[in-house]
Amino acid sequence: MPGLEVDYEKFLKRVHEETENPEWNIENHPARKILSRYPQGFGNWVGYLENLLLLKEGGYPFEKNDLNLIEWKALALMEKYHNRQRPFCKI
16 A cells, blocks of 8 residues: 555564463553443443444444434544554554
8 A cells, every 4th residue: 555654563563462462462452441440331332332433434334323422422532542543554
C-alpha cells in the first residue's frame, strides 16, 4: 500500500507477545486497568462496542436505528480513541 510505513520490528514483537503468550496479553492489555474498576458487564459491553467498531470500519452499512443513542455516542468515542492510537503505521 503506497504511503504505508510500519515499524516492523516493534509490530512483530508486539504480535509475537500477544499471540505466543496469552497471559502476557491479559496482563498488559491497555484496557485492563480501566475495565478492572468496573463490573464484568461493562467489559462485555465494551467488547460488544469494539466489534461494532470493526464492522463500521469494515464498511458495514449501519442504519440510524440499529443502535441506541448511548451506543452511537460510545462508538463515536471509541472511534476517536482508536484513530489516535495507531502507533505502528503512518499514512
